Structure formats: structure tokens, C-alpha cells
Amino acid sequence: MSEPIRVVVTGAAGQIAYSLLYIIAKGDVFGPNQPLILHLLDIPVMMDVLQGVVMELADCALPLLHEVIPTADPAVAFKDVFAAFLVGAMPRRQGMERKDLLSANVKIFKEQGEALDNYARKDVKVLVVGNPANTNALVCSKYAPSLPPENFTAMTRLDQNRARAQIAEKAGVPVSCVSNLIIWGNHSSTQVPDASHAKVMKNGTTMSAADAIQNDSWLKQEFVETIQKRGAAVIAARKMSSAMSAANAAADHMRSWFMGTSNDEFVCMGVMSDGSYGAPKNVVYSFPITIKNGKWSIVQGLKIDDFFANMMNLTGQELEEERKEAFSVIQA
Numbered sequence: 001m002s003e004p005i006r007v008v009v010t011g012a013a014g015q016i017a018y019s020l021l022y023i024i025a026k027g028d029v030f031g032p033n034q035p036l037i038l039h040l041l042d043i044p045v046m047m048d049v050l051q052g053v054v055m056e057l058a059d060c061a062l063p064l065l066h067e068v069i070p071t072a073d074p075a076v077a078f079k080d081v082f083a084a085f086l087v088g089a090m091p092r093r094q095g096m097e098r099k100d101l102l103s104a105n106v107k108i109f110k111e112q113g114e115a116l117d118n119y120a121r122k123d124v125k126v127l128v129v130g131n132p133a134n135t136n137a138l139v140c141s142k143y144a145p146s147l148p149p150e151n152f153t154a155m156t157r158l159d160q161n162r163a164r165a166q167i168a169e170k171a172g173v174p175v176s177c178v179s180n181l182i183i184w185g186n187h188s189s190t191q192v193p194d195a196s197h198a199k200v201m202k203n204g205t206t207m208s209a210a211d212a213i214q215n216d217s218w219l220k221q222e223f224v225e226t227i228q229k230r231g232a233a234v235i236a237a238r239k240m241s242s243a244m245s246a247a248n249a250a251a252d253h254m255r256s257w258f259m260g261t262s263n264d265e266f267v268c269m270g271v272m273s274d275g276s277y278g279a280p281k282n283v284v285y286s287f288p289i290t291i292k293n294g295k296w297s298i299v300q301g302l303k304i305d306d307f308f309a310n311m312m313n314l315t316g317q318e319l320e321e322e323r324k325e326a327f328s329v330i331q332a
């Protein structure tokens with residue numbers, strides 16, 4: 001068995017972490033042969049609650065979990081970490097857009113970027129979950145100048161999983177028969193859920209989602225809106241934002257990054273844009289991604305029709321606006 005790796009989860013006393021910590025600690029992200037030391041960061045007033053989480057992790061008696069380090073000190077939390085799940089941030093309430101959280105949350109990601117820069121391994125893999133996730137990831141990267149920008153990613157895997165589930169239901173197949181859904185752009189209501197390149201295995205044959213569903217207007221309207229508004233629908237029903245599915249998606253994202261993607265599979269992640277598909281540069285934009293040996297690449301050469309190209313421009317513009325607002329909040 002290999003040496004333990006250090007993994008930090010921020011917001012460790014919160015609701016997403018409550019599901020996520022168990023998934024990580026039992027080996028479902030880094031594999032059944034990889035021992036772990038979990039660093040749990042939260043704010044000082046949450047330390048008593050965090051002790052309860054530490055007790056519960058101990059009571060799970062998980063063989064891979066070698067040590068748990070609860071702390072309110074970023075210097076301790078980020079020391080030598082191999083992977084960072086940046087979950088800790090305020091969640092939105094009913095009626096808010098995720099970008100309304102910018103002023104409350106963006107400074108957290110500036111401070112944590114600085115702490116990653118000072119204390120983490122230089123090959124640390126950073127996943128930003130806290131909203132607005134794309135712009136928080138951008139800020140975090142900018143404040144960690146000694147770390148390569150490709151180490152910073154934002155979570156759109158929950159949107160991709162939602163899209164996959166909706167396509168499977170409509171096509172009348174299990175979710176395992178659906179792959180390669182794309183989420184372009186921002187994890188916000190301007191995101192672009194695109195099933196044009198999805199594959200569906202139906203009646204023993206692999207086909208496009210369009211052929212499996214045979215309802216183009218559903219694919220361009222109801223499907224798109226359902227995914228764009230799914231987070232808000234969960235908040236309206238639960239009075240709290242999604243947590244179990246968010247934790248599952250965070251685990252999926254990091255597992256794909258650590259283990260790689262299979263041959264013709266791609267996954268979606270917010271990554272530093274290089275301008276592919278006409279996206280603005282220097283924002284964290286969600287693209288279809290393949291991963292090999294821990295390095296991600298944007299899938300190139302996909303055909304985009306005018307309907308999706310227009311939406312992709314709008315979500316790119318929103319990211320540029322968020323970037324401007326984020327840096328003005330930090331500098332204020």
C-alpha cells in the first residue's frame with residue numbers, strides 16, 4: 001500500500017462536506033489502495049460542530065483513513081496537500097442567483113489561494129465547489145502565482161450528472177447507458193447544457209441523444225431550462241441547496257482527475273479558458289475534458305450549431321462581468 005496523501009476539505013462542518021467526507025474517506029475517490037490524511041478546515045465558531053464530524057469519521061472505522069486534522073488555521077489545513085476540495089462558502093437562498101454570493105464569498109478564495117500558494121504541494125489539484133464556483137476558482141488561482149493555473153478547476157460535474165440523468169429518463173434507458181453530455185460556461189443559470197454530442201445506448205445500439213429521444217424542441221428548451229434551474233428547484237423544495245448530489249459530483253470530478261477518463265468518454269470541468277470554442281480567455285469556463293496521467297485537455301473540434309454558439313457567448317460574457325465584479329470587491 002502506498003504512502004498516505006493529504007487531502008483538505010474546507011467547509012468541513014457544512015452540509016456538503018457531511019456527505020463528501022465519507023465518500024473520500026472510504027476510498028471512492030483516490031481508490032481502495034490509497035491511504036489518506038484528511039485535513040478539515042472550517043471557521044473558529046464551527047470548531048465544536050467539527051469535533052462531532054471528527055468523532056463520526058472515527059466511528060466509521062475506515063481502514064484507509066490514517067489521520068484526521070480538524071483546524072481553523074489555513075496554514076495547517078493546506079500544508080502539503082495533494083488535493084483540495086474548496087467547499088466552504090455561503091450557500092444561496094431562494095430567490096438569489098449564485099453570483100449574488102460574490103461579495104460574501106470571493107475573499108475566502110483570495111485567502112485560500114494565498115494559503116495554497118504558501119503551503120500546498122506544487123502539483124495540488126484544486127476543486128472549487130463554493131459559489132460562484134467558476135469565478136472563485138479564477139480568484140483562487142490568481143492569488144496562487146507559484147501554482148500552475150491548470151491546477152485550479154470549478155465544479156460543473158453536478159450539472160453534467162443532472163443532464164445525464166434527464167437524458168436517460170427521457171430516452172427510457174439506465175443512466176449508465178448515457179455519456180458525453182456537455183455543460184459549457186458558467187455554473188449559473190446561463191450555463192449551456194448541450195446534448196448534441198451525447199451518446200445513448202438503446203436496444204443494443206449506440207446512437208445520438210437526438211436519435212434516441214426524437215424530440216429536438218425538448219432537447220433545446222425544456223431540457224436546457226431544467227438543468228439551468230435545477231439548483232434553484234432543489235432549494236425551493238428542500239429550503240437548502242443541494243448537498244448529497246453536490247458531494248457525489250465533487251467526488252466524481254476529483255476521481256476523474258486522479259484516475260483519468262476512459263477512451264471515448266469526456267467529463268465537464270470549469271478550467272482556465274484558452275479561448276477554445278470562442279470562449280473568453282482568462283475566465284474559468286466549463287468545457288468537455290479528457291484526462292490522462294492527471295493532466296486535463298479540452299476536447300477540440302466539436303461542431304457547435306448557432307443556437308448553442310449564441311448561448312455560449314452569453315455565458316462567457318457573464319463570466320467576464322463576474323471577473324470584473326470579483327476583483328473590484330477584493331480591491332474595495
Ligand SMILES: NC(=O)C1=CN([C@@H]2O[C@H](COP(=O)(O)OP(=O)(O)OC[C@H]3O[C@@H](n4cnc5c(N)ncnc54)[C@H](O)[C@@H]3O)[C@@H](O)[C@H]2O)C=CC1
Pocket residue numbers: 010011012013014015016017041042043046087088089090091092108128129130131132133155156158159187241242243246
Ligand atoms: N458548484 C456546485 O455545483 C455547487 C456548489 N455549492 C456551493 O457550495 C458551498 C457550500 O455549500 P453547503 O455545504 O451547502 O453550505 P453550508 O453552509 O452547509 O456549509 C458551508 C461551511 O463553510 C464554512 N465556511 C465559511 N467560511 C469558511 C472559510 N473561510 N473557511 C472554511 N470554511 C468556511 C461554514 O462555516 C460552513 O460550515 C455554497 O457556496 C454552495 O452554494 C452547492 C452545491 C453545488
Ligand SMILES: O=C([O-])CC(=O)C(=O)O
Pocket residue numbers: 091092098131158230231232234235241242246
Ligand atoms: O443552486 C445552488 O445554489 C447550489 C448549486 O450550485 C447547485 O445545486 O447547483
